[in-house]
Each structure stands twice: as C-alpha cells, then as structure tokens.
Amino acid sequence: MAEETLVLPHLELRRRTAERDRGLREKVMSLEEAASFVSDGDHVALGGCTMSRTPTAMIWALVRAKKKNLTVSRSIMSSEGEVLYGSGISEHVITSWFSQGIVWGVSKVMRHYTESGQARFDEWSHMSIGLRYRAGAMGIPYMPVRSMIGSDVNARLGDEVKEVTCPFTGERLLALPALNPDIALIHVQRADAYGNAQLDGLQFMDIDMAMAANRVILTTEQIVSNDSIRRAPDQTRIPFFTVDAVVEVPYGSAPHECYGVYEPFFNHMDALAEQTKKDPEAGIKKYLDDFYYGPSSWSDYLDLLGAAEIVDASRRGRSIYND
Amino acid sequence: MAEETLVLPHLELRRRTAERDRGLREKVMSLEEAASFVSDGDHVALGGCTMSRTPTAMIWALVRAKKKNLTVSRSIMSSEGEVLYGSGISEHVITSWFSQGIVWGVSKVMRHYTESGQARFDEWSHMSIGLRYRAGAMGIPYMPVRSMIGSDVNARLGDEVKEVTCPFTGERLLALPALNPDIALIHVQRADAYGNAQLDGLQFMDIDMAMAANRVILTTEQIVSNDSIRRAPDQTRIPFFTVDAVVEVPYGSAPHECYGVYEPFFNHMDALAEQTKKDPEAGIKKYLDDFYYGPSSWSDYLDLLGAAEIVDASRRGRSIYND
Amino acid sequence: MTERKNYTASELLAVMSGRILKDGQIVFAGVGIPLLAATLAQGVHAPGLTILFEGGVIGPFVVPGELPPSTNEQRCTRRANMVLPITDVLLLLQRGYIDVGFMGGAQIDRYGNLNSSFIGDPEKPATRLPGTGGGNDISSLTQMIVAMKHEKRRFVDKVDFITSPGFIDGGSSRADCGLIAGGMFRVVTDLAILDFDDDTKEMKVLALHPGVEPDEVRDNTGFDITIPDHVGRTDPPQKDELAVLRNLDPERLYTA
C-alpha cells in the first residue's frame, strides 16, 4: 500500500502492525514468493549502504516480477539505483548520495534519468534519512535534529520538513518526518526460519529500517537453526516478529559485498560503469537483459558472474578476519 | 559540576565535551583515583539495572571518599540506592522503581528516608529515563514520547516535562528533557586500557548513558588488550573517547550480578533485607560499617562476601552459557 | 470460597489470566503471576506466544525452578531469541508491536487506573511504594491485563495516585489526555474476571470464578460494581494447567 500521507497517523500505523501475523512461525520461501509481498506503488526501503549488503537478489526478483511505481529509499544508492531506474520499477528514489561509487565518478545512468526528468531523486542528508527511519522505528511522528538547517537540501524539501522550537531551551531545530516504509528488503549473513537475524560488521540503518517498516523481507546468506540464534541472543539484531519472509540466497548481495563473506565484484562494477558511459539507457538495458531477464534462476545469475570472480570476492571477503 | 538548568544549552554541552581529552590514550587507574573525577553536587548516572551490572565498587569508593549532595539517576534502583541514602552521599535519586528487588518487598530503607522527608525520590517512567539519556546521547534537547501522559507520574514532574504538538500529524506528545549526566559509572565484562568496552548480554541503558554523560568511569571485570577489541569491533559498545577512567575490579558488581560471570549473591541480599527490616537506618548504617568503611581494600570486601559465596555466584553466572 | 479447593488463590490467578492470552500474541510480562501465566499458556494452548521482559528480552525460555527474581537479570535471557537495550524493548510498545501488557497491581480503581507509588497523600505518604518501573509505559502504550488479589483496600473508588493509567476519569478521558492507543482489557482476580464498559469505561464483572457469589465480589470491592444478572462463570483450573504451573514453580515462591 502506498504512503497516503507524509507521516502515517499513529493509529493507522498501529492498525497495520496489529494486522500482521507476528507469532513465532516459520516463513521460509523463494525469492518469487517473497516478491508477492511487494505491491505496485509501495514505499520500499533497501538495507545496506552503497556497495554493502545490498538486497540485490530481492531487487532482481522485483525487476523480473515487473513491479511498478515503487518509491525506494536507502542511505546511499549505488548500482542498484541504476537498475531501479533502468528497469522502470521505480522512478522515485530518496537517498543522500547516488552513483555507483566514488571511484567510478558520477553515475551516467542517474544523470540520464534525472536530468531528462524521467525520474525523481529526492536528496536528504545522510543522517536525516537515518533519523526518519529511527523515528518510524520508535513510533514517534517526528524527530528533532540540528542538521540540514540553512542549506538548499532543506529548502528544496519544502513542507516535508518543519521548524520546531525546544520547549526547554528555546533552541530552533528541524523536525524530520517519521518514515515507516511499506516494506524493507534486508540482506544479512544469517537468520533462522522465523526471521531472527544476526548481522556481522557494519549495520548501516538496517535495524531501524526493520523496526520501522510495515513488512520485512529478509534475504540471508544462510538459514541457521533457532537453537544457534538462542545461544547468542545478544547478537540478534532484527527480531522475528518484524519479518514476513525469509529467503536463503547465497551471494545475495553480489556484485556488492556482504561483510566477512565477500567483497565487491570490482571487475563486474568496472564493466557496468564502462557499458553505461556512452549511452546510459542502452547500457543499463543491456545489463538488465544480460543479468536480470536472461538467467532462469539466481544460480544462473551467479554462473554469469563467474566462479573465478566468486572465489576471488570470497577470499577478499574473509580476509577481514585475518588480523 | 552540577546541572545548572534542566537541559544544558547545546553550546554549553559542546563546550564541556570539547574540553575533554578525547584522544586515544591509556587511562587505567585505581578506584580511589577514579573517585576524584566525581565532584560534590554532581549528577551521577549508574549503569546496569536492579541487581545487574551495578557499579558497586565505584559507589563503594565514592562512599568511602565521603562525596556529598550527589543527584543519582538509574533505570531501576536496588540495594545500591539504600547505600546512597544511608551513607548520605545522595539525598536525591531519579529512577522508575526503587527497592532491593521484588522478592524482598518494599525497601524499608527507601521508605524510611523518603517518608521522613530526609531524601527525595523523583519517579519517572522507565522508558522516559531511557529516552532522556538517549536524547542526551543524540545531542538533542528533548525527545517526543507517547508515554507518561495523563498519569500522576507526569503531573508530579511539573515543568520538567512539556506538551508538544507534532508539526506533521497534529498529534499531542510529551517532550522529555534531555539528560546529560555530569558523570556515568558503568561496570562491564571487559574493556581495554583506552576505555573501549564490550558488553555481554543485557545492555540496559548503558550505551546511551555513556554517550550522554560528560564523563564516564568504567569499571571492568577484566582489562583486555586493544588488539583483542579490534579483532571484533562490532562488539564494542562504548567508544574510548567517551571514557575518562578505566578501573579493573573483579566482582565489581557484587553482591549484584554481572552477566555470564556471576549471578546475585542472594544470601547476602537476604541478610541485608533482614537487617534493615526493623530499624532501617541503624540496619543500613551497620551494613555500611561492615562492608563499606570496614574493609581496607576491595579485596578485603570480597573476603567479607566469602569465597564460598563467590564460587557459588560464579558457577550460577557461567551457567547461562550451558544451553 | 468456603469449599475446599485443590489450588491456591495465586494458582487460580495464574490459570485464569493465562487463559486470556491467545496463540501468536506478543506479551510484555512482569515477573511473578504474569510470567507464570504466560508460560502456562505457552505450555497449554498457545505454543506460539512470545514473552517480552522490560529488561530487554524477547522470547526467552523459562527454566522450571529457576524463575527470575526480576525482569532484569540473566535468568530472564535463558535461551532468548534476542536481547536488546531497555529503551528499545520498551519502544516496541510505542511502535505497536505488542498485543498485551500483563502485570500485577497493588491498587486499582473504578476506571482501571493503577497505583504502585504512594499510599495516602503523595506529599506526605503513609507508604512510599517502589514506583512504576515499566508499568506506566506498558499501560500507556498497549492493551492491559492485570492480575491481583481481590481485596477492598486494593479495589478503591479512586486511587491515591495514578502510576499506570487505565481509563483516567472514564468515558473518552484517556484519549483526550493524548493516550490514543491501548487501555485496560481485563482485570483478573481470585474472585472474578472483570472488564470495562464500552462507553463509561467503568469496571464490571465479566465472569465469576467457581464457587464465588456476586456478594463476595461486592464485599471485596471498594466501589459499587456492576454485576450483570446473567454474569458468566469460569471453568475451574484443570489438572494439566496445575501440573504445568507446579512444575514451573516447585517451591511455590509465587503461587503459595
């Protein structure tokens, strides 16, 4: 369901949450089944940041399922944002920074779609996006903040931000509107069949996002037993009752990285940047044909990435634990 | 330094923070040296909750150093609150619940000092205290909340809470004043010499408290190497630059528990409850004479607790990892 | 209550309140009767019930005979699904993830307001009680079940101090204060199950426990309480329910 208002009235947020089956139950399914949780017009939040723990496999499934009119938010968008624009499943992204990565310069695909007016890119400060998810996670309608004030980032957002005054100090602050996405897509190293997720390394905004969202699809490198989760409950970062679907997808963030498991597939990223340089639209369409529409399964997709690249990315990924 | 206003103006908070030596440096010292960081009149926040990870050893040192006029806040106060009142180092506590523990009924010591008007007990809701620390940790002067409204807990706080209206939804909420304690006392399982602390199990409000406070004294069961901290940086919960003193104090929470290391010393707690039942003031004074003023060192204190009790509490403590 | 019963008043409380919980619900529980009742429900009819403790624990596994002394010690985390900071576990209530808050009460009034702070004038109290703990937050932010002994001094017309809000002054006054969600759902005592009138929000009797007559409830209630003519009757505690309970608390620390 689309966000009807900038901030959901509290009782409506509660009604949607109360409707969900939050009991302890198994919810393992395929990428295709999980894709059915996303409706056209939804606000979809993406876990991870830039080239890290991107829910690539789930986006891949949404593109293949030909979703429409999604609004997509993320801390920072990398090549998955190019895929969103190029495939047409989203013409509206909300993020603080959007390009493949610093080393590849400004994204030609992002430029093509935004400069031509075909797609919208709402820019918020990095912390503001994080605090919008956090307010949503906390069940409050706004969060006061001392950032973004005075800049054109703020000015351009118009009525989506408001000035408030501290009732104790009289200080002027900005009120950020809570963000409760319709659905969040989050990729993790391990989760159990109920959706208890444990994350290693960088957490980005994923935990607030999971708590804030009205549904969560969890993709995981590996499904582990509930017993193994219960042995270290202080390592669980996302509780099962926020999660609606659990999908086991090895290399589910490729060509991006998954902390401690694999680093980015840099050669693949280089090739994508090169391919979209001259004719960004044709370049990204060809990329989609080759890697999104072409393969018949996620395994086929991994085959296209190539075993040697997978082995190399994995070796680099594990090296973080060498010290 | 005492809190001059309910909420510190932002520039004053920043000035105090900027003055601190936040560089990477060793700060290991004795309990007695660390006690010198606490000034008479300070607002002191205590880590842990009820009978868990109480900074007993540091309170022990403050009592022996005859501090005065401390305002002390904590999520929930147990027998350490009785020690604060009985020793006279604090006549003003801020907490959500105050008694030794449910199994011992209402604290006679708390009743004696509060009902006679000798000491003050400001009651806030549990979450409100947590959110006050959190606002302090976030550098915002207030936090909107949907709790405490309508109750006499709220009414009794007078101007310390204010009503605010959400600029987006028009909903009425309560504004909680940020709390930036002058100093926080936190006990952990392990920390390095710089003050990087890793916590196992229940975290309570300790992380927000450490971030909010203007100084932190960390007592730790064990000082570990910085290398071992760096091997699992995603397990660090309190960063070194918030910490001013690191003191290695084995059994530093006894007679309370330290997660995974020892459970509460129930026999000791039973005896304290019994001893304070008839004449609470005399009972707690005798307890202070025996366990606080009597021993010449923390080791002597542990000797008084008794080796058999220590062994038993430790056996129970480790048992959490048996499953 | 003149016949001999094969259960104590506390066991009756635990059984009757446990039955109100539904499979699949998420319950924020205090220690003592609430925890016993919730664990009992898991064992009897609600295997998918999730228990939360205010110390920061989601989905723990209570070891029989090792009931936690409060909601803030390591025993509460035994084989839990997740452990998180206090503030964050309480925020789950504010976010709306929790179906039921479940706690005991020292004093309750006609509109379901609870007092655990002061007996007498708060400015010069006869007794300073321990205070709210998580109670105020839980009762402000979700639907409540309260389990308590049915005594005249505990069931009063107006509490000395509203620690945990019920329906305040009745009618729409709770929402008017700004508490737009939650509210009292059931009060379970050793005499009856009570609920609240849809409009006035006054407490009334929903069902009487086995062997309890209406007058016994009236005599033990400090205000006029409505008992409908065709008031319900609860079924007595069953063997399997008592067996689960006694296994959980073999020393009867909470069910004596």
Next chain:
Amino acid sequence: MTERKNYTASELLAVMSGRILKDGQIVFAGVGIPLLAATLAQGVHAPGLTILFEGGVIGPFVVPGELPPSTNEQRCTRRANMVLPITDVLLLLQRGYIDVGFMGGAQIDRYGNLNSSFIGDPEKPATRLPGTGGGNDISSLTQMIVAMKHEKRRFVDKVDFITSPGFIDGGSSRADCGLIAGGMFRVVTDLAILDFDDDTKEMKVLALHPGVEPDEVRDNTGFDITIPDHVGRTDPPQKDELAVLRNLDPERLYTA
C-alpha cells in the same frame, strides 16, 4: 607553479591538509584525500588522532595499498576500535564529540558553502551530481576542513546549490539559521591555505604554497579574494611525508 616539483598536486593537498590536524583530535574523514591526509598525520605528527567514517567506523587502521572504495565497505573497518550504525556515528557529530570534519569539495563559494548536488539551475540542471552523502551533516555540526583543487569553476561567488553549509550569506547568517555550532575552518587547495574573516566570514588567503604567487590564486578564484600583504608561506612537502603517502597509495589511485 613553473618549477619542477617532486610531488603531485594531490600529494600537496594531502600533505598540507594533514598538517592542520592535531594530535588527540577526532576527525570525521571522507575517502580519498581526506583519508590519506589523516592517515599521513597519524604517521608523522599525530599518533593519537582518531579517524571516523560515516559508514559507522571508529578508529580503523588503514592497510597500505588497500584503501577503501568508499566509507561504507568492510575495508573501512580493518582493525577498527568500534563499528556502529550509520545514524549513531553521525549523531556523534551532533553530540559534539568530533573536532573536525574533513572532506573534498566539487564547488565552493565565497562563504565556504559547498555544492555537490547540481550544476546549473536545480530545476533543470546541466549536471545532477551525486548529492550530499554525509557532507551536509558533517558541515552542519562540526568545524570543517575542505581539500580541493583550486580552479575558477570550483571557486565561485555563489554556489548553484548549498549542499553543505558554510557561512551561508556571511556574518552571523549561519547561526541565525539555527546552525549554532561548527563552520568552515580551513580550505586547502593546491595553491594555498584559506581561512575565513572573523566578522564577514568571507574566504581569504592564510598562506601560499611554495612557488605560488598571489596572482595565481586570484586568477583561479571566481570572486575577489583578499590576500593580505604579509601573507604566510607554507613549507614544501617533506621527504618523510611523501614517503608515508606513497606507501599508503602505491598505485596512486588518489594522488596521481
């Protein structure tokens, strides 16, 4: 800049900005020149300098030759003291724990405002740039050092879009907006080190790099810039500084 130098413009930038950092400071650094400069400072004169990355990293250890591709990948966490969520690492800025924010810039104006969002009219931009990332938060909440190439098209009278606020319209306008802390401290270019007038908050030259004449700065600046008569001079990059730098970035990815 006619003499032959034994360093590149990027190396000059890294060395000159690294020197501004002081031992014991906490620096919020972007990748590229800022990270190189901060790591250089640690190796040369500030061993107790702490680096933070916006991805959520405190006190990492950069492995020479394995510079991270952004501040959000695992390479950034190499032997870090702590890893935490993005929002929380940024909140350290708001709380006041951070001494210096240190980043690069695409376009800067007379009052130190930075643009990394739009070239041309934001409603119909000639170029849509990637956006603020953490830049807006960092420059709103702490004292800033910016390192960038000194070119006329980059040093403009007024930026097309204020992505990261400097002193806005100068004078007290920054504080008047509600940004009561932080502000631009130094701009380091391949020609000079620039600071800001205490009252007007206009950019001015603090010191010229070796071999640079005042006119070279004027010619490469898109607005009238004050160069005091007795302007300072920086010392050229030293051997030990260049050696540390080249060890960090042997393939000259960031210092070509």
